[in-house]
Amino acid sequence: MIPYGRQQIDQADIDAVVATLQSDWLTQGPAIARFERAIAEHCEARHAVAVCNATAALHIACLALDLGPGELLWTTPNTFVASANCGRYCGADVDFVDIDPRTWNMCPQQLARKLEAAALAGRLPKIVVPVAFSGQSCDMARIRELSRQYGFYVIEDASHAVGASYRGRPVGCGDYADMTIFSFHPVKIITTGEGGLILTNRDDLAERLARLRSHGITRDAALMQGESDGPWYYQQLELGYNYRMTDIQAALGYSQWQRLETFLARRRALAARYDVLLTDLPLQLPHRQADAESAWHLYVVRVQGGLDHRKVFDALRMAGIGVNLHYIPVHTQPYYQSLGFKQGDYPEAERYYAEAISLPMYAALQDGEQDQVVAALRQAIAA
Template identity: 65%
Template sequence: MIPYGRQDISQADIDAVVAVLQSDFLTQGPQVPLFEQTVAGHVGAKHALAVNSATSALHIACLALGLGPGDWLWTTPVTFVASANCGLYCGAQVDFVDIDPRTYNLCPKALEAKLVAAEQAGKLPKVVVAVHLCGQPCDMAAIHALGQKYGFKIIEDASHAIGGKYKGEFIGNSQYSDITVFSFHPVKIITTAEGGMALTNNDELAAQMALLRSHGITRDTAQMTHAPDGPWYYQQIGLGYNYRMTELQAALGVSQMQRLDAFVARRDQLAQRYDQLLAALPVTTPWQHPDSYSGLHLYVVRLQLVKINKTHRQVFEALREQGIGVNLHYIPVHTQPHYQRMGFNVGDYPQSEQYYSEAISLPMYQTLSDSQQDQVVAALQKVLAA
């Protein structure tokens, strides 16, 4: 089976993790801050906070921005559920904005229209989570301009996008957002096995997220309500969580970062090759905005079903039967039972639902060989011609 994604672990990665196992620190040692400094320095952000998952990063980002009961979080329906769930964790209400039919990202025009109506109804969002689907950045300049006009905060869910660029600058510098979130799950571009990171240029937000990821506890005397009782002293000054990253994960991340640019370059090469090999087939290949350089976590094609003598499901299952581990990213969040119980319905976001009815994620990872890619294309060609 050729999987849709997989990690690339080198001997250097293994050696880095073994060195931690032989060290004095398995957690809360030097590797986590080194990983944070490495990523922040690479992308050009002032602060980076490593955590145990991107979901945790989204949660503490929302909390740091003051999201809570009575507030609204808006995001795209075409994303993993965590992009919306983080609002529910804070007691906020969640709503969605339909996608752009070319980029599959949250559509700025649909966002603006919804903001106009929300302003009239007195239900403007406090936070908008812009998801860089497949690694391609959203139109952040447009979303940022709307944020300035309507007063909402912006989180970039860049779980798919480390190593990519927007307008020539690395995604993660948070130029157009308050906080950016990365994921280091094994199928992502680099991995820490599980893990995530929140990046910001705001000192106050960084300090708040640092507290939130570690029980709300501080040893910084400047943050304490009174002088410490002794050198052992710490204070819990707020309610936080145990979202810390381990030294093992961070060491793997530091090592993986040395190959990030090469990983993204290979993915870009594979995408260009897919574009050429699939040009004659009844599928729509991904459109890349000229302002972006995608991290290409995923390569999604859309089936031109009117030209194919099979259903979406039949194509998917036939590819799996031929050993091609395709997947589907994502089932629109508003169609999930939990969200339907909140009042959302099929038909609410037609562009997202149309995308879902046609999308298939083909294998995309940096160690995918040209011959394996040829095998994927040959299998797809055979299935579509049958």
């Protein structure tokens, strides 16, 4: 079986983890700070806060902005459920903005129309979470412009977009978002096993994020109420969580980070090769934005021309091609249907779901394996 995605671990990664296991630090130690600095410097951001996974990152990003009951978070229906669940964790209401039929990202025109209606109704979102689907940025400049007009915060879910760029700047630089989220799950661009990270240029948010990931506790005497009792002393200032990354994970992540450009170059070469090999088939191929360079976490095609989506998908699986489907529209999940959402609410995301197939895409995928994928896809379509 050729999987749709997988990690690539080499001896340097293994040696980095072993060195940490033999050190004095396994949990919150120097490897985390080194990993955070490396990513912040690359992304040209002031701060990076590493956590145990990207879902935790989304959660405390919302908490750092004081999202709470009675307030609203908007995101896209074409995402993993975590992009919406982070709002629910805070007791907030969640709503969605339909996708652009070309980019499959949050549609800025739909967002503008929905904001105009929400302003008239007096029910504007506090936070909007655009998702860089498959590794390509949304129209972040337009979303930032709308955020200034309507007064909402932007948390960019760039879980797919580690190493991507937008308008000549690294994703995560903070030009268009209050915070940006990265994921280091094994199928992402680099991995820490499980892991996530938040980038921000705001000192106050960085300070609070670091506290929220560790039980809401501080050891900084300047932040304490009253005097410190001594060098052992700490105070819990608010309700936080144990969302810490370990030094073991950070050591793996830092080692992987050294090969980021190699991983990206291979993914981009594979995407370009797919573009050529699939050009004559009845498929909608991924749209390439002129002002953005994707990290190519996913390579998604949409079956067209009356093809039976399920039959094509099943034929590929039967041929040993581990295709997948990203994503089931969040509003169609039973939990969100119980909140009042229904089929037909976001028709473009639903049309996308009825046609989309994620083809194998990972840095270790060989040209010969990619040829097998394409041959199996041709056969499935012909059948």
